[in-house]
C-alpha cells in the first residue's frame with residue numbers, strides 16, 4: 402500500500418512537466434481550457450514549489466502517515482465515482498483483482514510462506530509495547546485456577562503434552578495416553594473370602610453353630626469336638642461359659658447383671674435385644690463367609706436359651722444375608738431339647754418349654770426356619786437307662802452331634818453301591834417343619850424280613866424324640882452301612898435292604914426316601930434315619946402344658 406502511494410506521487414511529478422508549460426500559456430488559453438487545466442495547475446503549483454519547501458513537505462507527509470495509519474488505510478480505500486460504477490458492475494472481478502498476485506510475488510510466497518504469515522500478524526509498535534508490558538497478565542487471567550486445582554492439574558497437563566494419544570493413522574495409542582496414578586489405586590479391595598475359624602470336618606455342608614444357655618453351649622461344644630470349629634456360645638452367666646472347653650473368643654457373655662436369667666425368659670429376650678449387634682459382629686468374625694447353614698442350639702425350659710432363641714435365629718438370618726446366602730429361612734435351623742419329666746415338674750420350666758417349643762414349631766411349619774430338630778431328653782433318658790450323672794448330658798449331646806454329623810459326612814462320600822447325594826441331604830435340611838433323627842442296629846440280616854422288621858419296629862423307638870406323626874413326613878434319608886465282608890458275602894442282602902427302604906416309605910406316608918448304601922470295616926449293619934418335613938409333636942407339647950397346669954394348681 403505504501404508503495405502504491407509513492408507511485409502516485411511520482412506520476413504526479415512526471416505529469417507536472419506538461420501542465421507547467423500549460424501554465425506558462427495560461428493567459429492565452431480560452432476559459433473552457435483554463436477550467437479543465439485548473440486541477441492540473443494545482444499539481445503544477447506543487448511541482449513549482451521550491452526544493453526546500455518540497456523537502457519540508459515530504460517528511461511532514463511521512464510523519465502524518467506514521468502517526469495516523471488508520472486515516473491512510475481509509476484513504477487507500479477511497480474510490481472515485483467512476484471506479485465505484487465499475488465496482489458495482491463487476492464487484493467480483495475487483496475482489497479477485499485485489500487478491501491478484503504477480504508471478505514474482507507468487508514465487509516469493511512459495512519460497513517463504515512463513516514470512517507472509519508473520520507479516521499478516523504484524524502488530525504496531527504500540528501494540529507490541531502493550532503486549533510486552535502485560536503479556537503474563539492476559540495469560541494468567543485466562544487460565545486462572547486455585548492453587549489446589551493447579552496442583553491437581555500439573556501431572557495431567559504434563560502427560561497431555563508428552564505425545565498425542567492419536568496416531569497418524571487415527572488409532573488410539575494407549576501407551577502415549579499415560580494416566581496419572583490415583584490415590585485409591587494404593588488400596589487393594591478385599592476380594593478374598595473371609596475365612597473365620599477353620600473347620601476340620603469334611604461334610605457336604607459347612608455349618609455354623611450358635612449355642613445359647615447351658616444346654617446350647619454344651620451342644621455346640623460336642624459339635625466342636627467333632628471338628629465343627631465354627632461355633633459360638635452365648636450365655637447370661639460366665640459360670641456356664643467358663644466350663645466350656647472351646648476357645649475363649651468364641652464365648653460371649655450377655656451381661657444383664659446377676660447370675661443368668663434364672664429361668665426367666667423375659668431376661669433372656671432382653672439380653673439378646675441388648676447385645677444383638679455385638680453377637681452379629683461376632684458371628685461374622687468367627688464364622689467368616691464360608692458357611693452354608695446356621696443352626697441355633699438351646700434347651701427349651703431355661704430362661705436364657707428359651708428367651709434368646711428367636712432373637713438369635715433373627716441374628717443368624719441377618720448373618721446369612723450378609724454372607725450372601727439366598728433364602729435365609731431355609732438356611733437357618735434349630736436344635737431344641739425338651740425337658741425331662743423331672744425337670745418339667747417345675748411349672749416355670751414346663752411353661753417355658755411349651756411356649757418356646759410351640760413358637761418355634763409354628764415358625765418351622767411356616768417355613769421360617771429349616772429344620773427344627775427336636776431332641777427329647779425324656780425319651781433319651783428312658784432309651785439309655787442307668788447312665789451316670791457325669792455321663793448323662795455329655796452322652797446325649799455326643800449322640801446328637803454324632804448322628805447329625807453322619808448324614809452330613811456320608812452325603813459328601815460316594816458309594817460303590819448307592820450314594821446319598823448332597824442334594825438329597827439338602828432337600829431334607831431345607832424342607833422346613835420338624836425333623837427327627839435316629840439309628841437302628843440290625844443283628845439278624847440273613848432273613849429276608851430281618852432288616853425291614855428292625856427298621857419298622859425300632860424306628861419309633863430309636864428316634865431321639867417322640868410324639869410325631871411320621872405319616873406327615875415329606876422327605877427322609879435312610880443310610881444303611883454294612884461291613885465289607887457282609888456286603889460281599891451275605892446272599893440276598895441287597896433285596897433285604899431294598900425292602901427296608903420300602904417299609905420306611907410306607908411308615909412315612911410315602912415320603913420321598915433318599916437312600917444310601919455304604920460299607921465299613923465292622924461286622925454289622927446299621928440304619929441311620931433322618932425324617933424331615935414333619936408336623937410338630939403337638940401331643941408331646943400339650944403334655945408339657947398339662948404338666949405345668951397340674952403343678953401350678
Ligand SMILES: Nc1nc2c(ncn2[C@@H]2O[C@H](COP(=O)(O)OP(=O)(O)OP(=O)(O)O)[C@@H](O)[C@H]2O)c(=O)[nH]1
Pocket residue numbers: 613614615616617619620637661662663664665699700701702703704705706707738739740741744750776778794795797798
Ligand atoms: N440335651 C441336653 N439338654 C440339656 C443340657 N443341659 C440342659 N439341658 C436341657 O435344657 C433345659 C434348659 O436348661 P439350661 O440350658 O441350663 O437353661 P438356660 O438356658 O441356661 O437358662 P437359665 O439357666 O435359666 O439362664 C433343661 O431343662 C434341660 O432339659 C445338655 O447338656 N444337653
Ligand SMILES: [Mg+2]
Pocket residue numbers: 614615641661703705
Ligand atoms: Mg443356665
